[in-house]
Amino acid sequence: MKIILTAVDALYNWARSNSLWPLTFATSCCGIEMISTSAATFDIARFGAEVFRASPRQADLMITAGTITHKMAPAMVQLYEQMPEPKYVIAMGACCVTGGMYENDSYSVVRGIDRLIPVDVYLPGCPPRPEALLDAIIKLQEKIKTESLMQRRKYLEAHKPKVIYSDDKNCEVLLPHPEIEVIHWGVQKTGYDKSNDKTEVESA
Amino acid sequence: MPEAMNLVIDEKYGVKFLDKTSDNVEVIEVKPDMLVETTTYLKMNKDTRFDVLLSVSGVDKSPYFEVVYHLYSTVFNKKLILKAVLNKNCPEIESISSVYSAANWHERETYDLFGINFQNHPDLERILLPGDWKGHPLRKDYVNNDERLSWNER
Numbered sequence: 001m002k003i004i005l006t007a008v009d010a011l012y013n014w015a016r017s018n019s020l021w022p023l024t025f026a027t028s029c030c031g032i033e034m035i036s037t038s039a040a041t042f043d044i045a046r047f048g049a050e051v052f053r054a055s056p057r058q059a060d061l062m063i064t065a066g067t068i069t070h071k072m073a074p075a076m077v078q079l080y081e082q083m084p085e086p087k088y089v090i091a092m093g094a095c096c097v098t099g100g101m102y103e104n105d106s107y108s109v110v111r112g113i114d115r116l117i118p119v120d121v122y123l124p125g126c127p128p129r130p131e132a133l134l135d136a137i138i139k140l141q142e143k144i145k146t147e148s149l150m151q152r153r154k155y156l157e158a159h160k161p162k163v164i165y166s167d168d169k170n171c172e173v174l175l176p177h178p179e180i181e182v183i184h185w186g187v188q189k190t191g192y193d194k195s196n197d198k199t200e201v202e203s204a
Numbered sequence: 205m206p207e208a209m210n211l212v213i214d215e216k217y218g219v220k221f222l223d224k225t226s227d228n229v230e231v232i233e234v235k236p237d238m239l240v241e242t243t244t245y246l247k248m249n250k251d252t253r254f255d256v257l258l259s260v261s262g263v264d265k266s267p268y269f270e271v272v273y274h275l276y277s278t279v280f281n282k283k284l285i286l287k288a289v290l291n292k293n294c295p296e297i298e299s300i301s302s303v304y305s306a307a308n309w310h311e312r313e314t315y316d317l318f319g320i321n322f323q324n325h326p327d328l329e330r331i332l333l334p335g336d337w338k339g340h341p342l343r344k345d346y347v348n349n350d351e352r353l354s355w356n357e358r
Contacts, residue, residue, distance in 0.1 A: 070333075070334060070337075070353070070356075071332075071333065071334050103358065104358075107341040107346070107348050108333065108341070110356055111356055111357075111358060115355060115356065
């Protein structure tokens, strides 16, 4: 059984790591480097990742190229949740890793997207060169090649967002690491049916 | 054009000549309650024809607020800077979006970041920050103490 699984893993990982389809998601200047990476000079197609998808439903890699603000955060989390499993995230640029030059006293910038979604590869730089992005993709491919199907399942369980409610009227979401993360969903309060969610939380 | 014009509108609208920038753009101070009349005059008069509004911005000079309007005349290739001083406790000024439609979003931005109320504005809501944001972040005395954002502290 184990031998079969290992063989399937190897095939599965080989196929997956060599056809990473990134999501077209660029919020600021890192996006220019990402475009340049996909253009002829650097040619991301050499690593099987040239198909930039405009829809999250067809993508399995999110390169968060650029600053994420409070207003953008709900959109980013929603895009991440819309991507089908298995999915990976490269936090590209200093802003996505720690908040970058906005880390000190900005009122609007999220200080590192790992406070919102799980990150696989951190890529610092302001902005990083296209070679660096290619290096990050190679590192991600190496990581994917070490995965096994069973472990991935555990990983998925750990990363399911859970909806909770506090006394505050504003909608809040508790994310994978319950000790710190509470998302402010900004204006996107509509569409929640609170009565259904509450029963889920109580049963959990 | 601007120099001659100043003489005309000095008495009529109570404007005050303040300064000249290094590239010869005149800076004049307007009365907040005469703003719409002054800009309408500057736009419609055939000797001035300031037909483009380049920007509306706010300045927090700790004791008071200032709203700065940059006008441009495509006919005479001239720029003009208008400044209006507002009370810090109730910063209110008439909207000029009826004169220049470009002012609409600029005024919303100024409202968003400085909390300056533009009266008779068609849709004065936040434009950059989320709709339920508390406070106006570019004010000097702004402190971000929103509990909902505690997850994002350093």
